[in-house]
Amino acid sequence: MSESDDLFIREDPIFVNKELLEINHLPEEGRIVGRDEEIGQLANAVNPGIFGQSPSNVLIYGKTGTGKSLCAKYVSRRLVQTADEEGVSATHAYVDCAQDGTETQAVQTIASSVNTDETDIYIPDKGISTATYYKRLWKILDAEYDVVLIILDEIDKLEDDDILMQLSRAGEAGKLESCKIGVIGVSNKIKYKDRMDERVKSSLCEREFVFPPYDASQLNEIMVARSDAFRDGVLDDGVIPRAAALAAREHGDARKAIDILRYAGEIAQSIEAETVREEFVTQARERAETDRFRELIRGSTPHSRYVLQALTMLSINAREDETTPDNQGFRTTRIYDLYEQICRQEGTDSLSLRRVRDLLKEHAFLDIVEQSRHSGGSAEGSYTEHTLLEDPAVVKDVLADTIE
Numbered sequence: 001m002s003e004s005d006d007l008f009i010r011e012d013p014i015f016v017n018k019e020l021l022e023i024n025h026l027p028e029e030g031r032i033v034g035r036d037e038e039i040g041q042l043a044n045a046v047n048p049g050i051f052g053q054s055p056s057n058v059l060i061y062g063k064t065g066t067g068k069s070l071c072a073k074y075v076s077r078r079l080v081q082t083a084d085e086e087g088v089s090a091t092h093a094y095v096d097c098a099q100d101g102t103e104t105q106a107v108q109t110i111a112s113s114v115n116t117d118e119t120d121i122y123i124p125d126k127g128i129s130t131a132t133y134y135k136r137l138w139k140i141l142d143a144e145y146d147v148v149l150i151i152l153d154e155i156d157k158l159e160d161d162d163i164l165m166q167l168s169r170a171g172e173a174g175k176l177e178s179c180k181i182g183v184i185g186v187s188n189k190i191k192y193k194d195r196m197d198e199r200v201k202s203s204l205c206e207r208e209f210v211f212p213p214y215d216a217s218q219l220n221e222i223m224v225a226r227s228d229a230f231r232d233g234v235l236d237d238g239v240i241p242r243a244a245a246l247a248a249r250e251h252g253d254a255r256k257a258i259d260i261l262r263y264a265g266e267i268a269q270s271i272e273a274e275t276v277r278e279e280f281v282t283q284a285r286e287r288a289e290t291d292r293f294r295e296l297i298r299g300s301t302p303h304s305r306y307v308l309q310a311l312t313m314l315s316i317n318a319r320e321d322e323t324t325p326d327n328q329g330f331r332t333t334r335i336y337d338l339y340e341q342i343c344r345q346e347g348t349d350s351l352s353l354r355r356v357r358d359l360l361k362e363h364a365f366l367d368i369v370e371q372s373r374h375s376g377g378s379a380e381g382s383y384t385e386h387t388l389l390e391d392p393a394v395v396k397d398v399l400a401d402t403i404e
């Protein structure tokens with residue numbers, strides 16, 4: 001190749017503004033579809049903030065990809081703008097508790113996000129005690145702001161409730177002199193609240209909202225609103241409706257829908273197709289599903305994966321058997337037998353039945369598995385069945401990658 005030949009492609013033939021399909025992209029209002037009511041309710045809950053008064057603490061629930069983080073961030077940003085117009089100094093901080101799950105990490109993230117050059121307060125990455133981080137955080141807030149909104153995303157991933165206690169009671173406990181705090185907790189675990197300390201619950205859950213899943217037409221609209229990510233004429237007509245139909249079937253997840261659209265574009269790119277064709281959508285969906293599941297079990301222990309592998313093998317065998325239903329559930333003891341075999345193959349000691357039961361409970365908490373209680377009549381007593389909620393083929397692939 002001579003120097004004058006192009007080594008690089010100068011123009012992307014498929015995407016013009018791929019950023020619109022990236023996960024962390026925060027769309028402007030015109031591109032937020034079907035959430036007017038939720039945005040209105042959320043705004044109403046934090047409304048006192050624009051007058052410098054305490055915003056209500058809010059907990060938002062809903063399945064994954066239903067726009068919870070998006071709406072929480074959007075309303076917080078708008079509150080800060082409106083407060084500013086009213087002469088009130090407001091700010092917001094965002095904590096991804098999946099990443100900053102310890103009390104220290106979370107308070108450090110909040111403090112460094114609200115800190116300004118004006119304060120002379122230094123927030124190191126590490127090296128000071130949690131109590132010192134708090135002291136510095138309160139100082140910054142009182143010096144700089146009238147109001148702060150703190151979004152705790154994936155709040156169920158926090159190691160404990162300590163930070164919730166601190167934040168929800170900072171005013172009452174006299175930690176803060178003038179600044180008012182509002183906490184917006186976000187979770188896709190509807191059962192999360194049951195685990196919360198009673199005192200925290202009463203102050204943190206002043207208002208609760210549940211975001212419903214999107215239907216196919218809303219998903220369609222969400223994707224159409226971002227179709228300018230692609231070059232004109234590159235996206236075949238059937239692509240968005242097909243991606244919307246698939247994502248709607250799997251609990252109306254907008255993230256999945258957008259991922260499918262992006263992957264379909266990437267498939268077109270990789271095979272140098274001129275347009276994104278409807279047939280790419282199925283493959284894109286598999287990739288989106290695999291990615292999401294890999295993310296879900298990232299960080300899980302080997303035994304937790306062996307247990308899942310046992311249930312997956314049982315589910316795959318059942319699916320091959322025409323006489324059993326696709327969503328066949330299995331008893332703990334049956335899963336345990338197979339789990340023990342897997343441990344032997346892996347050359348490791350198996351855990352007790354009780355521990356395996358706990359691991360299955362954890363999978364149920366992550367919505368990977370569904371548990372149901374059955375009464376086996378007087379001879380058998382009652383027992384639990386576990387059903388795999390994910391596509392067993394996807395789970396098998398991901399586990400094959402993660403179990404060496």
Ligand SMILES: Nc1ncnc2c1ncn2[C@@H]1O[C@H](COP(=O)(O)OP(=O)(O)OP(=O)(O)O)[C@@H](O)[C@H]1O
Nearest residue numbers: 031032033064065066067068069070188222254255
């Ligand atoms: N109503 C909507 N209009 C436009 N885009 C949306 C809408 N809802 C969600 N999205 C997009 O879908 C993706 C996922 O949304 P978001 O992160 O808000 O979901 P979530 O409910 O917080 O999910 P999780 O519980 O998994 O964190 C984001 O890229 C977001 O921009």
